[in-house]
Structure formats: structure tokens, C-alpha cells
Amino acid sequence: MSGVELPYSEPVRLHQVGTGVTRTLEPDAAARARIAKALDLTSLDAFVAEMSLAPSPVGWRLTGRVKASLAQTCGITLEPLPLEVEAPFTISLAEAVDEDSEEIVITLDDESPDLVEGGQVDLGQYAVEQLALLLDPFPRKPGAEFVQPPEPTEISPFAVLKQLRPSDEG
Secondary structure, eight states: OTTOOOSOOOEEEGGGTTTOEEEEEOOOHHHHHHHHHHTTOSEEEEEEEEEEEEEOSSSEEEEEEEEEEEEEEOTTTOOEEEEEEEEEEEEEEEEOOOTTOOOOOOOOSSSOOEEEOTTEEEHHHHHHHHHHHHSOSSOOOTTOOOOOOOOOSOOOTHHHHHHHSOOSOO
16 A cells, blocks of 8 residues: 555554554544545544454454444435444454465455555554444435435427417417
8 A cells, every 4th residue: 555645554563463462542633534534524523443463373363343433424414414333343364475485375264364465464544444334335314315306397498489489379
């Protein structure tokens, strides 16, 4: 991801993990503003991610919980829609295999692990990603409904001319 500005970054080098690393991430107001902008939120008042990174048979396992107080924009009324989200997550990570290597990694998991490059895992990036997955892609206030405007009955340009013609009544 070179050249891409991340809204929040908390890298951990893999050689520092040892038997496991646990972190509680609480972005400051400036970082929350960047995250809110990146995720198209009206506001992000609170955001906490509790994360644990530990070795696993395949590479590493990142587990944790994200919790946030935020507001999305209602897609119908365009008003702020306050929301509290909280959910656990688990992500498998594996080091990217060097292309010159003849080693083949076979996993029996249903999902393939995220590849780690550069010897580090960005916990902040994963926290923001997990928050994004909890958001409603089409937020709408309770009771708000989209009403289709009525279709024009006649769209022909001759319809206007018909209205201008004097009537045959008389």
C-alpha cells in the first residue's frame, strides 16, 4: 500500500510479537476525523479496538473486538443517523512467501489468510477495516421510505402542441 494515506496506522513488527501482543487502540480526535472522512461518516465520537496478535500454526491469528459510537447519513432524509456498533473478529495472517522460494503453503481453512508483507502488521488498518465491515451500506432512519415520483403520463413533444390547439367545442 505504498503511496496510500491510511486514516489510522498502528504497525507492529512481527519479530516483536513473540508469544503474543495485546493492544487497545483508541484513536485521538484527529485520527477519528480522518477515519470518519475515509468511511463517509457524519461523525465518529468514540472508537476503541482491543486486539491480540499471536502465532498460529499457519502464521498469526489476529483477534479482537471493535466498538464505536458514530453517525452515518440517512440515504433518504440525509439526516445524521446515530449508531452504536460492537463486534468481535478473527483474522488469519500468513507471511507472504518469497517468489524464489520453492515452499508451498497449503491451508485447510475455508478462508485463505491475509498476506503480511514487510514484516509488520498494521493493527490500525485492521481496526478501521473491521469498523467498515460493521457499517450499513444503505443507512436509513426507521420509518423513512423512498417514494418514487410519478412518471409523466405523456412524454411526447406533441403533447404540448395538443394543449395549445383550440378545442372543437363550440
